[in-house]
Every structure is written in C-alpha cells, then in structure tokens.
Amino acid sequence: MNIYQENVMDHYKNPRNFGKMKKPDVVSKDANMLCGDEIEIQVKIKNGKIDDIRFSGPGCAISRASGSMLSELVKGKKISDIKKIKDDDLIGMMGIELTPIRRKCALLSLRVLKNGLEKA
Amino acid sequence: MNIYQENVMDHYKNPRNFGKMKKPDVVSKDANMLCGDEIEIQVKIKNGKIDDIRFSGPGCAISRASGSMLSELVKGKKISDIKKIKDDDLIGMMGIELTPIRRKCALLSLRVLKNGLEKA
Amino acid sequence: MFDAKKIREDFPILKRKVNGKTLVYFDNAATTQKPVQVINAIRDYYENHNANIHRGVHQLSQEASQMYEDAHHVVGKLIGAKWDETIFTRNTTEGLNLVMYAWAMRKLKKGDEIISTVMEHHSNMVTWQFLKEMGIKLKFVGINDDGTLKMEDYDKLVTRSTKLITVVHASNVVGTINDVRKIGKIAHDNKALFVVDGAQSVPHMPVNVKKMDADFLAFSAHKMLGPTGMGALYGKRSLLQSMDPFMYGGDMIKQVTLEKSTWNDLPWKFEAGTPNICGGVAFAEAVKYLERLKMKNVRKHEEEITKYAMERMSEVDGLKIFGPGDYRNRGGVLSFNLGEIHPHDLATILDEFGVAVRSGQHCAAPLIHLLKAHATTRASFYVYNTKEEVDYFIDVLNKARKVFG
Amino acid sequence: MFDAKKIREDFPILKRKVNGKTLVYFDNAATTQKPVQVINAIRDYYENHNANIHRGVHQLSQEASQMYEDAHHVVGKLIGAKWDETIFTRNTTEGLNLVMYAWAMRKLKKGDEIISTVMEHHSNMVTWQFLKEMGIKLKFVGINDDGTLKMEDYDKLVTRSTKLITVVHASNVVGTINDVRKIGKIAHDNKALFVVDGAQSVPHMPVNVKKMDADFLAFSAHKMLGPTGMGALYGKRSLLQSMDPFMYGGDMIKQVTLEKSTWNDLPWKFEAGTPNICGGVAFAEAVKYLERLKMKNVRKHEEEITKYAMERMSEVDGLKIFGPGDYRNRGGVLSFNLGEIHPHDLATILDEFGVAVRSGQHCAAPLIHLLKAHATTRASFYVYNTKEEVDYFIDVLNKARKVFG
Ligand SMILES: Cc1ncc(COP(=O)(O)O)c(C=O)c1O
C-alpha cells in the first residue's frame, strides 16, 4: 500500500502550525535516532488547555504530516485528555499502514509533546 | 586403523630408558598443552655423541612409546645427525597412522630432545 | 516425557558413520549437535530475509530486524528475563568478559575483592585474573573430595571488600550443580554482585534468573542445539543501564559527534556493530525446540541417562568417576578415569568405535590438579542420547581395558 | 570477466518478491546476500562435521578443528597475510575494539595522540573516544567538498606524540577510496601504528596488507558473501605477539593456575572461548567464491556499474551525489539526495517498488553533518547487480520525484 496518500502529502507539503512562537510555556525536543531528524514542539497553555502549538525541525513526510495532524488535534484540548491519546489514535488518524520502523517517524511528535507536558 | 599395535604397546608398557639419571649434561622439558602431559629428557654427551639418555613424565601410550623408540634411536648417535631427524622419521618408525592431534603426542619427545640439544 | 529415539530423527549428523561405526555423540558439554529445525532456520534466513538490521526502512531489513528482536524475546523468556535484559554475545566467554570489562574494570578499585571457586572453567577464572593489575584481589572457594563446593569457605572469604561473587552453576568437569540461590543470597547479603556461569545449566535444566537472583548470567547457544558464534548474557536492567558499553561501533549509539557519544537503549547498547543476526534467529529456533520438549523433561531425561550410566560404569573394573555420587545433585557430565589408561588413549579407542568423548583438562586445569588427575575422560549427554548408546559405550570401555590390560 | 546475470542464479534471495516486485538489492554496503555455496557449507558443517575444536581427539572434533584452521588460511591468503596473523572476530567493529583494548589501552599513556578522520564509520571513531578518559588525544583529518581527505592535514596534525593513525580504506558513505599507502607511510615515518578499516575495501577490490603496510586491518564476512557474526582482524605477527589477549577463556591459554596464566600461540590467543566455528568455515567458502571470480574482476564490475549509475543518476532532476566525481576513485557506494525528498521517504517509495536502499546517517553522523545533509539515501552495489537493475532504479526515482513533485 502506498503510504503517501493525498491526505498525508497535503499535511506534509502544507504543515499546519509549523514554525516557532514567542514565549512558549513548554518547549520539548527529541530526535529520531534512525535518521537524525529532530522535532521541537512549543506549547502555550491556558486554563489547563493547549491554547497554541507550534512544531518545527527537519523531518520526513510521515513525521511532518503526523506533527501537523497532531497539532490540529490537540489545539484547544485539555492537557489531561492529551495524555490519554494513544499511539494508534494518531496512526489511525493518518489512515495509512506503517511498518514498525516508519511508525517511529509517525510517533515522534506525540512522544515529544507528551514528554513536554509531563514536565509542565 | 588401530593405532595400539603390538609394537607400540610393548614400548608403552615397557618403556626403554625411562626414568632419570644422575648428573645429566642436558635437561629439557616441555608440556603438551592438549592434555597437560609433561615430558623431561636427560642426556649425557660424550665426543659429540649421545652417550646416555633418559625420559620421564606422565604421558599417553603414543607419547610414551615414541619417547621410548626415540631414546633407542638416538643413543650413540652424533648430535649433528639427531638434529636431522624429521617428524616423519619418528612417526614412520612407529608404523601407525596418526591424526593431527595425536601426532602432537608422538612428536613431543622429539621436540623436547631437539630443544635440549639446541641449548647444549 | 519425550522419546529420545524420536528426537534423534531430527539430527542429521547422528546418522553419520565414524570409522565405520554409527556415531555415538557423548561430547555434549563441549558442544551439542543441531536439529534440522535449526539448520533450516539458518537456510531460511539467508534465502529469504537476510539484511542488516535496525536502520533500514526496506522490507528485508524490517523483516531481519523483527526476527532478530523477536529472538531476544524467545531467549530471554527461557530464563525468566525481559528481552532487553538479554544481550546477545558470541558465547559464555564473551558474556563473562563483558561483565569484567564493562562492569568490574570500571566500577571496582584497588583493594576490592572478587570471590570465585576452584571449580570454574577457565573463562570464569582467567578473566578475573586480568583485574589483578588493578590491585583487585581474587579468592577461591575450595571443593570437597566429592566435587562439591566447600560452602563454609564463603564465611571465611567474604569481607567488606567483597564486591563480586561468581560461580559456575553446573560444573563441566565434575558435574556438580551448585546451590546458586544460597550463594546468591550470600552475595547480596554482602552487597556484592552475583555472577553466574550458566554454560552447563541453561541447556540442561529449568533456570530462572529471578529465582536465583542473578545479576548476570552467561550461556552459549552452541551448547543447547543452537549455532556456534552465539550466546547470551542476562543482566539486571538497572545494572545494565548504569554501565557504559563494552564495545563501540554502529547500532549501540544514540548520538555521535567527533567529541563524544551517547548510548542507545538496551540491549543494543551492548551489541556493537552488525550482530550475528542469523545466529540470533537460529538460537531462538533452538530454544523453541527445547521449550517444546520442556526443560524439566530435558533434565529428567538426563537424570535417567546419567543414573543408568553411573550404574553401568560402576560395573567396569578400575573405573573411577569424579564428582557427586548422587545423580540428582549433578548434571549429565561424567568425568572418569579407567585404571592407568591415559584419557587420550581411552578417547582414541572409543573414537575407533564411533564414540565421541572428550579427554584432557576440559579448560579447568586448576580443578583437574585438585582432583589429583592429569586429565580425565568425559562423557556428557543430551536429549538425543539413549541407554542403548550407554550400553555400547560400556562394551567399548571393556574392550579398551583388554587392550591396555 | 564474469557475468553478473549468471552469478545471480547462485543467490536464492534474488528470486524473492518484495511488495509484489522482484527484489533489487542495492544495500550491499550494509550487508551482502549469500550464495548457495555458502548456505550449503553451513548446512554441510552442521549435518556432517559439527564439534568443538582444538582439544577433542575424536573424529568430528578433528574434522571441525581442521576446517576451522583451514579457514584462517583461506581468509588470510585473500589479503596477503599468514593464517596465524588472521584473527577471527565477530565483525569489523570487534576487530577495531580489539586493537583499542588489547593494544592502545595497554600501550598508550596520557598525552599520546591518535589521528583518525572525519570520514570514519562510528566503529572507527567512537571506539577511540573511549581512550579520552586516559588522557589520550583524538585528532581528525578533514575532508574536501568532494569527499576526499584533506591529505595536507596530516602534516599539521602529526606530532611526536602521535602513536596511532587510523583510516577507513573505502568510505561507506561518500565512497572515497583513500590512499592507504601514503597514509601508512606517514604513520610509519612517524613511528605510529597504522590501523585500517577495511570493511568496505576487502569485499570489493584486491587488498594486500603487505603493500599498504598495515599493522592492523579489520573487515567483516557479512559484507562479502559470508555469514553474519564473522569478521577478521589482520595484525602483524610481532605486534600480536607483544600483546596480551583481549578476551579470556578457553583455548587462548597455555597453562593456568589459580594465580596466573600463560597464553596460547597465534591466532588462538585472541580467540577466547568456543569460536564461531561454522562462521569461519562459511567465511572461507565466501572467500573462495570471490577468488573464483577474482577480486580484480569484482572491482571492475563495480566500476562499470558505478559509472553507469552515476551517468544515469545525473539525468535525474535535482539529484545530488556526494563524494568524488570520478568513479575510478570510489567504491560502488552512491550516497545521494533527491531534491527536498527526505531519504526515508525516498527509501520507502523505492521499497514499494522492490528496491532496497539504505537511508539515514549510515553510522557516520559527523560526516553527514559535514556534508550539510541531515541524512542521505545510499545505493551500493555488488557482484550480482546489473545495469538493468540500475535502469529500473532510475525509473522509480523519477516516479518518486512525481509523488513529491
Ligand atoms: C566503513 C565501515 N567500517 C565499519 C563498519 C562496521 O562493520 P560491522 O558492522 O560489520 O562491524 C562498516 C559497516 O557498516 C563500514 O561500512
């Protein structure tokens, strides 16, 4: 199955919430060992909810598309709810089948976000 | 082929020149790593010839029989001639076929003798 | 219970003739034979899945990576360990050297003490001698006449400087099965690490790292139906995490700059370079084979053969067996001497009749000297050995006695 | 010259389908596929000869011992070395770690210097970083834009404290073939040891340790048609003799007491424990296969394929190849990027069409950063690759360009 579906390519080519913000409340960063790609997520929090989010860093189509989709998903959500997002929820949203190695690309953004919120 | 021929067994059970002597001119010793067996050879030299020889130490039938045969062979011989004895000469004398590992048992005495004469 | 005769059909080499006779393979403590399932797993790996692991996104690499990771699960499970506490090594020897280099050399200091035993295989003895240069003291628990450990020695030897206690679980010479639970408790009561040489136990009986509370346990695939060039080292996760790697190279690294590096997760941190991928896959296949038989049955079968062999050997004039007299306290390893016949001669005569045994010092020279032997002959059994083979072996022993009469 | 299409028939895996397409295996720098001759040698070993080596007087043990010793002769001969200067290791990584632990760690002292290059694989970089704790300095020769070494850096870096110079013979990323004769001369003119990483040269071209005057040369069997879990380290005999062992255990020892041990002859001194016997036998079979093809023909074939691939790739819009522009100065390793497409995405698309390439940092993160890339895609060739495969590969690259257009 081709994983580069229209949906994925759209988020890859036009990633939502891509870039950096001024004065974030939370900054979290991690790398995917496999490729050396790094992702940084910045978050503004208001009343226990994510008020705004930005992600940045070099990445493959899968990691960037998942970052983009994740950012849309979590914006406005309660932090306690975000902690409940499961790996398969995000992958399910992407609507593609991934091999174990590419799953890591898809899940990098979620891990970085959760790690960041853990410390918040 | 059975290597425990009558000839070999005779030398094993009644090794010639087995034991130690008083005041040897040369003493040489070495071990067969494989089994931990050690052989010691003592030699008396007169006019460039081996006047008397003794060998001792624990050993398998093959190493003891070869030590015994070797001692008979070299007694009275010129040292320069002994240095020319080849591995296959000794094995040939035993009249048996040996695998590479058992060859080491058979050749231990010759090596010990030659090393001793080297230093003499 | 399983039927050894049925099992034999899985082992192609057992059909081989040696010197015109059917092979009787009694050298299992040195290495075991391999069932067709393991041989086929190797072939299948190379014919269908071979690739380098970890970093490839292509299909073959993903398959090989998965198979190799799965192998860690299978091998770990056998000894009650998590997959990521199960490091693949070349053999038991490398496992013990890993502990020496990556733990002892870096964590111990002058004056610290290590307690081993006189019963050890060279790999669990010479390895620790290396630390003497650093001023680390090596002490040895002795043995009784029946080849059991002098357990009372631990009381005398343990001091506040004791930092590591190591012991062979089952001896490859005298067969003794040591009380690892008790020794482990002594180690931990004294805040020392407990390191177990499982080369002769893991292949032959149920072994559980949690029950013996081992900090490290090393064993070899080739002694348990698996391929050569493979082994495993169990290590407690917290310990492994606190350590730096042993070897350095690809796949054990998270980030590298010219100046420094950070380490990968377990177990990869300790598996530098391209590992023996096929070896891991074949090792797992061997473990699956043993698990189908069940380890408690493997042990039961060996007890039966050992009991029978001890009985039959006691009928042979002048034959002396080393080690514990009760088969229940020993593994299926029988070291013996027959009158004055040199072990090499005995092994050669046995070989002429197709019986493969080992002769010599069995990589345990200090122990052999304590037994007041120059060398011994050793017969050791495994799942495919039968009482009929023992009978044949006894016949040949009697023939040897006549030749050397 | 040989016919790659004929050769393909010897490789069962090349008939495999991946994602419905015939496999095009272009990941040879990571590991190569295995011919049926090697697979059969493994099978034959386990079905007919398997035993532990060295100390057994029985038939199987003698056969296995002979086969394993012979394997050292075969592998040594390939690189112009004597059999007992050819130590079998798990892989290149272990070979280099052996030099670090058994030579550098014990012979070097605070203030001594090692010169490596920025082009190294992690195994020839991180390994030496370990010595920093001892106060040993690590320096790096840089690279030019075309991925060749800045040879003039040696002049600047060499001092009287330089004790070891190490270099990769052929790069696994940029393909550069380094002038090892010249670098070896610099090393020896300055009384430094010369250590060569031959992982990507020995499999692909004639290599002779005497001609390059290497003190140590490490390489891996799995990258040259051989099994995983096998490699070799050449070391000059006088050096090997002057060294203490790396690992400690069975078979590397002459005499052992509780107090101390003396070492066995070469090469056994450096092969502690039960070695990868079957791996050695299979490695020799792989080398024999290559020698039948002749190493100069292997090189010629790769030059042809590489030249052709570089030409065809230059036709692809936005494709940039790293490393020397002249195929004669490089091995059959082409690292490239295609526009802005991330290497992982490119490799995934290629995989969907059955083409196996590697993507990432190729265990050479510092070099990748110097190339100002985050990662690259790498196609690497071997004896069984054809121009038709290259054509197909180019077609898929063009398809990828459209998906990401
Ligand atoms: C140049 C180079 N050196 C060293 C290595 C390490 O080889 P191995 O993983 O077999 O130890 C490799 C293989 O990736 C390599 O390409």
Ligand SMILES: Cc1ncc(COP(=O)(O)O)c(C=O)c1O
């Ligand atoms: C008790 C014991 N420990 C360690 C070893 C060493 O095992 P290996 O040679 O597989 O490293 C052996 C095998 O001979 C053994 O019997």
